[in-house]
Amino acid sequence: MTTAPADAAVPGTSGVSDAAHGGSHGLTGRGYVRVAVILALITALEVSTYYVDFGPFFLPALIIMMVVKFLMVVSYFMHLRFDHGLFSFLFYSGLVLAIGVYVAFLSTLHFFLR
């Protein structure tokens, strides 16, 4: 009979742990800090667009940075990357439905033509 796997949450090794008690995999403490630092740097870059003229790249850059931050939090902090696919399906279904419904709603009111 196998025993519960020893927790591999050793900071600075692989950066990924197999939490024996919770079931879902995730990063180590150091891995989470790394993700948070990246998120903070992206936020700083976002704020810089308010002061620095990025020209035509302003809007696409902001949207891309927003999406990257969103996905990083969902994937690593909310563990969707390491969890069962059904959880991803349930969440992204709601998200895609919301985006679809409200893009249609805004299009109907000619929002994107302004």
Added chain:
Amino acid sequence: MAEAALHGAAHGAAHPHTSTGLSNVKLGMWVFLGSECLLFGGLISTYMLYRGRVSQGPTPAQVFDIPFTSVSSFVLLMSSLTMVLAVSAAKLGDDRRTNLWLTVTALLGATFVGGQVYEFTAFYNEGLGFGTSLFSSSFYTLTGFHGVHVTVGIIMLMSLVGIFRRSRVPGSKSETVEMVGLYWHFVDIVWIVIFTLIYLIPV
């Protein structure tokens, strides 16, 4: 036999005896968060539609304080880090660190809400009431709803700390922390969207 029972208990949270083999609580939470996307999607869309509709009172560019809101955003972002550290500690069965990180998360959340109250007060003093314009109504409704979500999260975090101190947690303790964590991270990702679309993109 006893070893098998212990092994099963250790993995109870990971492989519950449900028809899907997954925790129904966790499934329910993800369905709830998916539905919350529709709620905030509606509020954000309404704001986007009305943000330029200022018949009287100040415009967004006149009232928004980007440096202040950037600091608030950073605080909320860091609260996601402390929350995930609390979840990690709970999974390892480290009650002391779990309580510590939950408390720090609640404090960071309270700082964010305090900043929002300060911001609303400053806007009001500059002549931006709830009914001043379509912009102000949609702005206060959107950010107010988000603030209420953060406040509910803080209440849940502090309740968890209190319940853990009395050791009255039914079921898996780590799963309970994880569920509150999912809610907290969701509130954070909603703010990521709000900060970019509402504050950083000019009208």
